[in-house]
Amino acid sequence: MTRSYLLRRLLIAVPVLLGTTLLIFSLVFALPGDPIRRLAGNHRISESTYREISHRYHLDEPFAVQYLEYIKGIAHGDLGEDFHGQEVSDIIKQRFPVTLRLTVGAFAIEILLGLLAAFVAALRKGTFLDSFILVSTLALITIPVFVLGFLAQLMFGVKLHWLPIAGIREGWLSYLLPALVLGVGSAASIGRFARSNLLENLSSEHINAATARGLPRHRVLGFHVLRNALVPIVTLLGLDFAFLMGGAPITEQIFNLPGLGQQLILGVQNENGPVVVGLVTLAALIFIFMNLLVDLLCAYLDPRIRYG
Amino acid sequence: MPESRHLLEVDDLRVEFQTDKGAVKAVDGISYTLERGEVLAILGESGSGKTVHARAILGILDIPPASIKGSVRLEGVDLIGLRESDIHQVRGERISMLFQDPHTALDPVFSVGSQIEELLRARRSLSRREARREAIDLLTRVGIASPKERLKSFPHQLSGGIAQRVMVAMSIALNPEVLLADEPTSSLDVTVQAQVLELLESLMRDFNVGLVLITHNLDIAAGFADRIAVMYAGKIVETGPAREIHERPIHPYTGALLKSVPKLDLKQDRLQAIDGSPPNLINPPSGCPFHPRCPFAIERCRVEVPELREWLPGREAACHRALEVEP
Amino acid sequence: MASQMGPSPVVAELDPQVDKQERDATLWGDVWKKLRRDKRFLIAATLILIFLLMGAVPQLFTHADPRQCDILKFAQRPSRHLWFGRDILGCDYYARVIYGARTSLIVGLVTSASTITIALIFGSIAGYFGGVPDAIIMRIADVWFSIPTILGAILLLTLIHGSGPLIVAFVLILFGWPDITRLVRASVVSGKERGYVRASRALGASNRYILAKHVLPNGIAPLFIYGAYGVGAAIGGEAGLTFLGVGLRLPTISWGLQIAVAQDRFFEFPHLLFFPSLFLSVLIGAFILLGETLRDALDPRVFGSA
Numbered sequence: 026m027t028r029s030y031l032l033r034r035l036l037i038a039v040p041v042l043l044g045t046t047l048l049i050f051s052l053v054f055a056l057p058g059d060p061i062r063r064l065a066g067n068h069r070i071s072e073s074t075y076r077e078i079s080h081r082y083h084l085d086e087p088f089a090v091q092y093l094e095y096i097k098g099i100a101h102g103d104l105g106e107d108f109h110g111q112e113v114s115d116i117i118k119q120r121f122p123v124t125l126r127l128t129v130g131a132f133a134i135e136i137l138l139g140l141l142a143a144f145v146a147a148l149r150k151g152t153f154l155d156s157f158i159l160v161s162t163l164a165l166i167t168i169p170v171f172v173l174g175f176l177a178q179l180m181f182g183v184k185l186h187w188l189p190i191a192g193i194r195e196g197w198l199s200y201l202l203p204a205l206v207l208g209v210g211s212a213a214s215i216g217r218f219a220r221s222n223l224l225e226n227l228s229s230e231h232i233n234a235a236t237a238r239g240l241p242r243h244r245v246l247g248f249h250v251l252r253n254a255l256v257p258i259v260t261l262l263g264l265d266f267a268f269l270m271g272g273a274p275i276t277e278q279i280f281n282l283p284g285l286g287q288q289l290i291l292g293v294q295n296e297n298g299p300v301v302v303g304l305v306t307l308a309a310l311i312f313i314f315m316n317l318l319v320d321l322l323c324a325y326l327d328p329r330i331r332y333g
Numbered sequence: 334m335p336e337s338r339h340l341l342e343v344d345d346l347r348v349e350f351q352t353d354k355g356a357v358k359a360v361d362g363i364s365y366t367l368e369r370g371e372v373l374a375i376l377g378e379s380g381s382g383k384t385v386h387a388r389a390i391l392g393i394l395d396i397p398p399a400s401i402k403g404s405v406r407l408e409g410v411d412l413i414g415l416r417e418s419d420i421h422q423v424r425g426e427r428i429s430m431l432f433q434d435p436h437t438a439l440d441p442v443f444s445v446g447s448q449i450e451e452l453l454r455a456r457r458s459l460s461r462r463e464a465r466r467e468a469i470d471l472l473t474r475v476g477i478a479s480p481k482e483r484l485k486s487f488p489h490q491l492s493g494g495i496a497q498r499v500m501v502a503m504s505i506a507l508n509p510e511v512l513l514a515d516e517p518t519s520s521l522d523v524t525v526q527a528q529v530l531e532l533l534e535s536l537m538r539d540f541n542v543g544l545v546l547i548t549h550n551l552d553i554a555a556g557f558a559d560r561i562a563v564m565y566a567g568k569i570v571e572t573g574p575a576r577e578i579h580e581r582p583i584h585p586y587t588g589a590l591l592k593s594v595p596k597l598d599l600k601q602d603r604l605q606a607i608d609g610s611p612p613n614l615i616n617p618p619s620g621c622p623f624h625p626r627c628p629f630a631i632e633r634c635r636v637e638v639p640e641l642r643e644w645l646p647g648r649e650a651a652c653h654r655a656l657e658v659e660p
Numbered sequence: 661m662a663s664q665m666g667p668s669p670v671v672a673e674l675d676p677q678v679d680k681q682e683r684d685a686t687l688w689g690d691v692w693k694k695l696r697r698d699k700r701f702l703i704a705a706t707l708i709l710i711f712l713l714m715g716a717v718p719q720l721f722t723h724a725d726p727r728q729c730d731i732l733k734f735a736q737r738p739s740r741h742l743w744f745g746r747d748i749l750g751c752d753y754y755a756r757v758i759y760g761a762r763t764s765l766i767v768g769l770v771t772s773a774s775t776i777t778i779a780l781i782f783g784s785i786a787g788y789f790g791g792v793p794d795a796i797i798m799r800i801a802d803v804w805f806s807i808p809t810i811l812g813a814i815l816l817l818t819l820i821h822g823s824g825p826l827i828v829a830f831v832l833i834l835f836g837w838p839d840i841t842r843l844v845r846a847s848v849v850s851g852k853e854r855g856y857v858r859a860s861r862a863l864g865a866s867n868r869y870i871l872a873k874h875v876l877p878n879g880i881a882p883l884f885i886y887g888a889y890g891v892g893a894a895i896g897g898e899a900g901l902t903f904l905g906v907g908l909r910l911p912t913i914s915w916g917l918q919i920a921v922a923q924d925r926f927f928e929f930p931h932l933l934f935f936p937s938l939f940l941s942v943l944i945g946a947f948i949l950l951g952e953t954l955r956d957a958l959d960p961r962v963f964g965s966a
Contacts, residue, residue: 167944234430235440253440267809301815
């Protein structure tokens with residue numbers, strides 16, 4: 026991989042990082058009204074607390090300074106303090122593993138099921154199996170995550186008693202249903218996309234040429250078709266990650282998983298501003314990082330990107 | 334027991350496509366033979382069926398919507414209707430194809446070296462090192478300088494001429510007996526075209542390969558081929574030795590083709606385009622497919638499909654008025 | 661693939677001698693013809709029309725007043741007189757579900773229409789002019805894009821102390837515009853290097869003319885598709901946000917609210933969950949199906965990018 030591409034990509038990421046944190050910061054602190062009152066919601070805070078918070082966020086100083094201090098804080102892992110005195114970063118450390126397991130599980134399901142469905146549908150194009158996959162993926166995309174969640178709970182938890190439907194007491198099994206619910210919609214959309222992508226690749230000229238010169242079919246499919254199809258699929262996977270992150274709160278809520286998503290909702294319900302801001306900032310940072318990874322991976326997969 | 338074995342014998346090959354506007358008769362019953370060391374040019378415009386027939390022979394058309402009838406015998410073995418596992422054996426090792434645009438025919442995400450090597454390793458069970466040496470050897474044979482460095486190049490980094498040479502290398506890598514070259518030079522610069530053609534010619538002679546050169550370019554056909562078969566609307570309308578066809582065409586279509594190409598050594602007032610438009614292959618014209626555009630057409634041409642028959646020794650044409658008129 | 665094999669009769673239609681205007685008209689005509697024959701399109705369109713009617717004139721579907729509730733009859737099961745039963749406040753559930761259509765449609769249509777308008781304007785500017793305007797627009801888009809939509813919406817809606825379909829729509833637009841804008845920009849970029857654009861420019865056409873006559877019409881096709889998908893996504897987004905408690909609030913009638921309320925009680929009273937979920941899924945599904953059929957009909961080969 027050429028160094029220059031790597032460097033360029035990293036350089037682009039920096040202004041985006043700054044811009045995003047600036048955006049979130051502005052939304053909280055630069056909108057008209059009193060930011061502290063806004064963060065506090067309906068909580069009452071004493072004069073001294075007010076002054077303390079004011080000082081901590083440097084609200085008496087110019088906006089630029091406020092922002093810089095905020096950035097410095099983030100760089101050191103300090104995302105502020107909520108109104109119960111807890112450090113937001115501590116809260117994150119506590120709940121992060123749960124959400125990580127949920128999201129990674131959903132991501133894995135998305136990749137495995139989605140690509141499997143795509144391959145089967147593409148190679149068996151026009152058959153009943155293909156049509157079945159097309160229809161079922163369409164249904165899975167359109168049904169909202171929370172509806173799917175309830176259906177899954179009803180079906181697998183209550184009626185069939187196969188899987189736990191709440192809490193994390195049963196180890197990885199507890200994560201199975203939530204990860205499925207969160208991941209299956211994305212699996213469906215990746216599956217559809219990958220299917221049409223594969224079909225396009227299957228009939229592309231260089232595949233014909235490879236077959237014509239005598240390359241074995243398994244090599245043509247497993248190597249050339251797959252590799253060429255990968256770049257747009259990987260890109261889409263990266264973009265879809267935002268969807269997974271957005272669906273986590275809903276999923277954790279329904280299945281009562283003590284993760285960051287649930288924390289976010291609690292923060293909203295309790296009008297705990299700093300928690301909400303901190304979590305959203307974290308999510309944005311993760312997403313930016315994710316996209317960076319995706320771009321680098323694509324550059325590795327497709328030499329035309331890195332050699333221009 | 335077949336008496337004389339032609340290297341390649343195409344017999345009444347038909348290819349039809351089902352589209353939602355009807356069945357397209359892309360190849361409507363063509364027959365020809367090819368011998369070792371011979372260059373046969375299939376000359377025709379786009380839509381004549383020349384490319385389709387080659388793909389049908391190699392079995393790289395999707396079977397629905399395409400349907401193929403007839404036979405194509407490679408040293409007596411019929412390729413049409415072979416199972417995939419059998420035709421797979423034949424591809425590359427006995428018959429191979431050269432594609433028009435090397436940049437679309439090469440996989441953009443792999444280096445050219447790895448593409449050559451994987452073929453060698455898959456079909457000839459060579460080790461990595463042996464495959465690499467063989468690949469370098471192949472690149473040298475097709476006249477590529479610094480072959481060792483070239484192996485690492487990606488297709489988009491190569492010029493058209495070099496990329497096409499790489500394609501040539503890949504198509505002869507397994508020593509086939511027949512090579513179908515589908516417009517191998519059409520996407521190249523004129524100066525490079527001649528080089529690639531000469532390369533093909535010399536390789537062919539060296540290895541006693543039979544070459545089917547598909548082209549729309551009359552000069553190329555006349556300059557490099559031993560024999561020419563002219564295709565129109567999915568049928569062969571004229572065959573014969575290349576020189577003779579070029580000097581004295583029998584079929585009106587061939588004549589019209591000749592007149593529509595500018596010649597540097599002849600003083601011409603105007604180019605003569607061929608009247609009318611290419612034939613509709615779903616509803617082809619009745620009788621002779623060329624009759625709507627033919628300056629010599631008579632009533633019989635509208636009604637009766639002319640057979641391809643021998644009018645002069647070694648010269649066939651599908652025309653009712655073959656020797657009457659001067660195309 | 662057929663275009664590589666032999667001539668398609670369709671090629672004859674694209675005779676370059678035909679005036680480009682005429683050709684465009686026949687291409688769009690082709691699209692319409694294709695759509696008319698597609699069963700999925702007919703299903704989707706019918707469903708959408710029914711829902712639009714439901715939103716515009718709910719009285720056509722029910723005479724009951726969704727706000728007239730009898731608390732004593734709470735969560736009554738469906739019966740022949742009350743098709744969907746009653747909700748936990750004793751209101752006619754069928755009426756409430758019917759009236760819920762309007763809210764979802766407003767959010768969905770306003771969000772999607774605004775997003776594609778923004779995308780059209782900024783995407784075209786960025787794509788066509790390149791350079792500084794492109795950089796500025798794209799960097800701003802990158803920044804908004806980095807915040808996942810639902811999360812950003814949660815953030816914003818907690819900070820803004822207002823509520824209502826238009827506010828939810830506004831928030832969804834804020835986080836949704838970058839994605840489509842990028843797509844339009846890509847489409848414009850690939851469109852402006854076409855032969856006929858260069859020819860036009862060589863003949864002295866102004867930028868505005870080229871944009872309006874050549875670049876935009878080709879960039880528009882994907883917008884129909886993403887517009888349709890966008891409505892579905894926005895409706896789903898609003899329902900999700902409302903379900904989480906940050907979206908719409910009472911007394912707005914919204915399926916998201918109904919589902920949120922129903923979730924704790926769904927073992928006892930499954931009908932509370934079932935009906936709004938059904939309507940929600942079907943409406944989203946109809947728009948997504950519409951998007952799919954549009955995508956198939958507006959195959960890029962028809963518009964000459966292949």
